Amino acid sequence: MEKESLNKKWLEGRLTEEEQIAFDVIEDNELLKQIIDKAPAFSASNFSEVQDVEILKSKIKSKNNLLNKRNWLVPMLRIASVFVIAFGIYFLFFFNNAINIETAIGEKRMVQLPDASEVMLNAVSEITFNKNTWADKRELILEGEAFFKVAKGSTFDVVTSIGKVSVLGTEFNVKQRKNLFEVNCFEGLVAVSYKKETLKLLPGHIYRILNGKISSDTISNKEKPFWINHTSYFKKVPFHEVIKELERQYKVVITVNQKDESLLFTGGFTHKNLEEALESITTPLKLVYDMESPTKISLHHSE
Structure with a gap:
């Protein structure tokens, strides 16, 4: 019987006793038997289908994109962290050393600042400033209304949630109440900053922002605000x-x-x-x- 025929029948398990004796004497049958014995170890489940390969490619691409984004974000996050840390240090330094003075309903209070400048607070008003840094930076935060008599010297800044007032040495009144911001100049020259614009205010003039609308006017009392009296x-x-x-x-x-x-x-x-x-x-x-x-x-x- 031909060798190929014996091999085929052996694979199909149809060899007779005579054919089995003939198959056993074939010189390369041992190699064939080893291949058949090992075949079950090669399972199809160990190989990916086309769909699995595409998913893998997609995951690799997504991972590479993420790595690229991370490579871009890392320096940005480092820069942002510097600003956050710097702001945190400023915030902690300023407010840990801050002096806060406020008035109640119907109360008025005179406050003397480190440079001998004077602030008269109207009712329900509040100022915050740093005594330790005052010699280098004359700045305070105002919420409410106050009249200022500023000693001459470096720039004096009054910061509110709406606008900022800067002077060198003068007398002026600032009111900040919710959507109202009003500055009255009584002496000297006052610089009022709102958004990106700055206006110079002369004595006897009022600068007002109400609900985002700007207007100006004049005052009849050129010595000090009425509320002080x-x-x-x-x-x-x-x-x-x-x-x-x-x-x-x-x-x-x-x-x-x-x-x-x-x-x-x-x-x-x-x-x-x-x-x-x-x-x-x-x-x-x-x-x-x-x-x-x-x-x-x-x-x-x-x-």
Whole structure:
């Protein structure tokens, strides 16, 4: 029987006894038997299908992209970390050594700064400054309203959440209340910075930003702000700002029925008598007030 035929029948398991004897004497049958014996070890599951290869390629590409991004981000993160650390050091140094002074409702307070400059704080106002660095940098943070008499010297900066005021030596008033920023110059020259613009303010002039809108005006009292003498004065100011100021000077809550946001007020009120103050702001606008309790007041139009 031919060798190829015996091999085929052996693989198929169909050899007879005579054929098996003939197959055993074939010189290379031992190699064939070893190949067959080892074949089960080569399992198809150890090889990837086309789909698996494509997924692998995708993962390798994704990983390379991530590595490229990381290579780009590493120097950027290092730079950012330098700024964060620097800001953190400044923040910790400034505020750990900061002096904070604030006033309550109806309270006014005179503060003398390290260079003998004076700050008069109006009610519900606050300043923060660093005494240790004051000789090198005259800067303070203001929230509320204050009148400044600045001793001559290096630049003096008043920083608020809306704008910044810079002077060398002068007298001026700064008010920052929520969406209102107002600077009154009484002496010298005041530089007011808002966003990217700077304006020089002369004595007797007012620079005002209300809800992002800029306006200017003049003041009649060129010596010092009215509130220092326990009187609040307003010129073409929204009435709701007048109400808020009255609430700061007196421990009261005022409700205005039928609000008119466009209503402007010119006039003032005293800080020493609540009923007189209420008469001063209601009479010009033909309003009446009701004292619902010692601390709760409502305003409405007269019938």
